[in-house]
Amino acid sequence: MRIASFILLLLSGGLFGKLTINWKESFLKISDDRNPGGVIEVWYLEAYCRSGSTDREWNETVIDHETKLLSATETEIKLRCKLADGVIIDHLITAEEDKISFHLVAKNPTGQKSEAHWGQPCIRVGRFTGTHNDVDKYSYLKNSFVFLDDKKSFMPTENWATRARYIPGQVWCPCHVPKTDVNPRPLSIDRPSNGLIGCISADKKWLMATAWDPYQELFQGVIRCLHSDFRIGGLEAGEEKLIRGAIYVMANDASALIKRYEEDFPAQVRRHRTLSDPQVVAGHPVSGKRVAITTPDYAGTKVHHTLYLPENWNPDWKEIKESYPLVVEYSGNRAPSLGSSGRVEDSVLGYGLSGGKAVWLNLPFVDAKGQANQLKWWGDEAATVAYAKKVVPEIIAKYGIDPDRVILCGFSRGAIAVNYIGLHDDEIAALWSGFVTHDHYDGVTEWRGTKWGAPLPSYREAAAERFNRINGRPVLICQNGGTSEIRKVIGSPGNVSFLDVDTGAIFGTYPIETRIHPHTDRWLLKPSDQRNKVLDWMEKLGFFQNVQE
Numbered sequence: 071m072r073i074a075s076f077i078l079l080l081l082s083g084g085l086f087g088k089l090t091i092n093w094k095e096s097f098l099k100i101s102d103d104r105n106p107g108g109v110i111e112v113w114y115l116e117a118y119c120r121s122g123s124t125d126r127e128w129n130e131t132v133i134d135h136e137t138k139l140l141s142a143t144e145t146e147i148k149l150r151c152k153l154a155d156g157v158i159i160d161h162l163i164t165a166e167e168d169k170i171s172f173h174l175v176a177k178n179p180t181g182q183k184s185e186a187h188w189g190q191p192c193i194r195v196g197r198f199t200g201t202h203n204d205v206d207k208y209s210y211l212k213n214s215f216v217f218l219d220d221k222k223s224f225m226p227t228e229n230w231a232t233r234a235r236y237i238p239g240q241v242w243c244p245c246h247v248p249k250t251d252v253n254p255r256p257l258s259i260d261r262p263s264n265g266l267i268g269c270i271s272a273d274k275k276w277l278m279a280t281a282w283d284p285y286q287e288l289f290q291g292v293i294r295c296l297h298s299d300f301r302i303g304g305l306e307a308g309e310e311k312l313i314r315g316a317i318y319v320m321a322n323d324a325s326a327l328i329k330r331y332e333e334d335f336p337a338q339v340r341r342h343r344t345l346s347d348p349q350v351v352a353g354h355p356v357s358g359k360r361v362a363i364t365t366p367d368y369a370g371t372k373v374h375h376t377l378y379l380p381e382n383w384n385p386d387w388k389e390i391k392e393s394y395p396l397v398v399e400y401s402g403n404r405a406p407s408l409g410s411s412g413r414v415e416d417s418v419l420g421y422g423l424s425g426g427k428a429v430w431l432n433l434p435f436v437d438a439k440g441q442a443n444q445l446k447w448w449g450d451e452a453a454t455v456a457y458a459k460k461v462v463p464e465i466i467a468k469y470g471i472d473p474d475r476v477i478l479c480g481f482s483r484g485a486i487a488v489n490y491i492g493l494h495d496d497e498i499a500a501l502w503s504g505f506v507t508h509d510h511y512d513g514v515t516e517w518r519g520t521k522w523g524a525p526l527p528s529y530r531e532a533a534a535e536r537f538n539r540i541n542g543r544p545v546l547i548c549q550n551g552g553t554s555e556i557r558k559v560i561g562s563p564g565n566v567s568f569l570d571v572d573t574g575a576i577f578g579t580y581p582i583e584t585r586i587h588p589h590t591d592r593w594l595l596k597p598s599d600q601r602n603k604v605l606d607w608m609e610k611l612g613f614f615q616n617v618q619e
Contacts, residue, residue, distance in 0.1 A: 089165045089319060090144040096137060098147070098163065098191075100170055102319055106272045107197030110319070113295075116190040118153055121251040121304070123187075125235055128254060133186055156180040157305055159189075169330070172282075172315035178305035186302050187251060188286035193278070193317065196294035200272025208238070210294050213270050216242055217263040222324050225290060231256035242267075242288040246341065246602040247301065252287040261597070262288050264342045266331055267296050270322050277322045281331055282315035283338045337609060340425045341602050345595040347418040348426070350376055355469075357383040360430075362415065365461065372442040375461060376414045378421070378430040379469065387470035395428040395475035395613050397421075398462060398502075400435070400491065402482030402509075404445035408587045410482065412445030419481045419508060422594020422601070423608065429469055433458050435487075447483065447520065448491070455494045462501050475613050479506040481591035486512045489536045490522070499539040504611055506604075508548040508571070509589055511556045512536060530559070540565070546607050548600075550588055567607055571600050 090101045098114040115137065123131040133153050140148040149161040157180070162173040172191075178184045196202030199213040211225040218227060231240060239255030242262045249257060267288040268279025282300035289297035300313050316334055318327060332339045348360040355361055360378040364371070384392055399420035404412030414432040421430055435444035436453040448454055466473055478501075480488045489512035493499045513533025517523025522532075537560065545566040547556055553568040560566070573588045576598045594601050608614060 088145060088167050089170060091147055091163060091165045091170060092144070093139060093142060093147050093149065093163070100165070100317065100319065104276060104319070106200055106276075107202075110198055110278060110317075111194040112317070113190075113192035113194070114149075115151065116192040118151070118186050118189050118302075120185045121187040121248070124250045124252050124254055124257065126254065128236070131254075153184070153186055155182070155184050155186065157184045157186050168318060168320040170317040170319075172313075172317075174300070174313040174315070176302055176305060176311045176313060178307060178309050181307045183307060184305040187304055188299050188301050190289075190297060190299045191280075191315070192291065192293070192295045192297060193280060194293065194295050195269050195278065198271055198276075198278055199269050199294075202294065207292075207294060210269065211290065213272075214267075214290060214296060215269065216267050216288055218260050220263045227258065227260065229259050231258050239292050240290040244285065244287070244342075245597045246284070246599050247286055253289050253297075253299075255289065255291075262342070264328075264331065265298060265335065265338050266327070267298050268318070268327070269296060275322055276319065277324075277327060278317065278319050279327055279331075280315070280317045281335060281338070282313065283335045284313065285338075337605070337614070340427070340605055340614075342597055343425060344597060345422060345426060347421050347595065348378055350415045355379050357381050357385075365457075367460070368436075368440070371440065373434055373436055373440065373457075374414070374443065375434055375457075376432040377465070378426075380424075380427050380429065382427065383429065383469070393470050393472040393475075393616075395424065396431065396465065396469075396471045396477070397424050397428050398431045398433060398458075398476065398478050400433055400478075400480035400484030400487040402480075402484055402591065403447065405482075408589050410589075412483075414443060417481060417484065417591060419484070419506075419591040419594060420477075420479050422591070423477065423479055423506060423604065424613075425605075427614065428475075429465065429471060431462070431465055433461065435491075448487070448522070451491070451494075451522075454491055455498055458491065458501070459498050474503050475611075475615070476502055477504045477506060477608075477611075477613065478502040479508075481508045482510055482589065485510040488512070489533065493536040493539040496539065499541075502543065504544045504546075504613075505540065506546045506548070508591060509550055511547055511549075511560070514556050514559045544607075544611055546604065548604070550590075550593075569600060569603055569607075576600065 092099045098112040100110040118133045118135050119131045135151050135153045138150045145165040147163040151159040157178050159176045164171045199210040201210040214225045215222050234256040235254040241253045241255050241257045243249050243252050265281040265285045266279050270277045280298045282298050284301040286299045286301040350360050350362050355377050357379045358381040362374045362376050364374045397420035401417035402410045414434055435449045437444040437449040478488050478492045485507035488505050488507050513530045516526040523529050542565050548569045548571050550571045550573050552570045573593045576593050
């Protein structure tokens with residue numbers, strides 16, 4: 071038992087105490103007796119940079135800056151960077167047992183927009199990897215890694231780029247950053263699976279890795295260095311942004327590293343993850359499963375909804391005083407030529423919105439006979455509205471839902487239903503705290519052959535009445551190909567955000583294995599700049615508050 075405890079203490083780093091830090095003349099030194107190199111040097115900071123940098127002379131990209139030391143101990147350092155354009159960035163750097171944490175506050179006190187888009191902490195890894203005296207100054211690559219296709223990939227990686235304005239080196243650009251805005255070194259065609267880049271020590275016992283949120287790029291440089299460069303994204307006059315980062319120095323265990331990273335950067339994890347929608351299975355609701363449920367009112371019929379409880383849902387939520395967000399979804403019409411079945415089982419927009427981290431409810435449209443789910447349009451409108459009025463409050467009460475984090479969403483038919491059904495009257499409208507639609511919007515297009523959607527003037531008049539029931543709550547309207555036609559009809563109210571989506575850019579040429587048409591709700595399952603903007607909107611609402619990854 072004593073031997074096991076000693077080994078655990080050794081692996082955790084507890085035998086040697088905390089890391090210590092020192093900053094002098096633009097270099098942060100991380101001291102650690104555990105690893106062979108002893109000291110890890112970080113050029114902090116090498117540069118602040120403008121956008122449009124991928125194919126431009128480096129001196130035109132760099133923004134001059136000065137760094138001032140405000141205070142320092144061996145476990146906490148405060149720095150202030152002042153950029154030539156007047157931007158001020160305060161850095162709080164703290165040393166923990168196996169991690170250096172960075173908390174940055176970037177402020178633009180000027181009256182002009184700043185073009186500061188990213189910053190470069192340059193981590194020198196020659197001593198850590200035991201390659202600092204090698205004649206081949208790139209021999210450290212064999213010890214260095216990024217994560218591609220969710221696997222640790224040592225350098226040089228498979229699709230190693232060799233052409234750029236400056237060579238050698240390697241850049242990995244995440245999907246939320248334009249490829250025109252990164253280091254002018256060879257740019258890999260591969261997207262990183264997460265924001266980590268690192269290396270293993272000379273004796274293979276330790277690893278060093280770094281990550282930032284948000285981040286601009288991962289970069290293998292030319293002075294035995296590795297970068298995860300933090301993203302600023304420009305600063306409007308008077309704007310302030312928060313940025314966080316970490317350097318991990320820990321036992322060489324990739325699984326443990328990923329766990330730490332996911333705990334420290336949950337928002338970044340949501341952005342990188344490719345989602346696989348859970349299939350409906352038989353049984354009762356349990357965490358991590360999606361099931362079909364027929365309510366007692368519809369016993370003996372085929373009317374049903376589906377319910378997914380996230381893996382972090384706890385049946386003892388009352389005792390532990392936990393609450394969860396809820397996404398409620400309406401599905402599209404049955405349209406086989408577009409790849410849409412119209413079934414609650416096949417809709418995925420809500421799962422993409424939450425990243426599988428919320429309770430997810432797919433409501434049916436009840437057919438005119440009350441015997442099955444309607445696959446095209448509304449069926450019995452009154453019954454469909456009544457179904458939502460009864461089931462949603464029951465779900466909120468039974469599964470520990472926070473009523474201030476209930477989002478109603480829909481795709482295609484479901485996008486129209488967000489207002490047409492979800493804002494049918496004041497009672498049902500009161501259930502929701504926010505709204506998300508993709509492809510179509512209530513009151514925009516005339517739906518000929520229907521009593522409710524034509525003629526257009528009367529349809530728009532009724533839609534405007536429904537829209538007023540939103541009453542200032544947040545709305546996100548997404549549209550493949552652009553939202554301009556929707557804006558023409560509803561204007562640009564302050565509570566409404568618009569997102570132009572290009573599913574072709576996300577998926578490539580159609581048809582593909584998962585979709586046969588660009589009119590699809592599956593785009594939120596795949597990492598993209600558009601999905602990141604949706605997640606930004608959700609996070610601004612506080613939807614993911616206290617959500618465990």
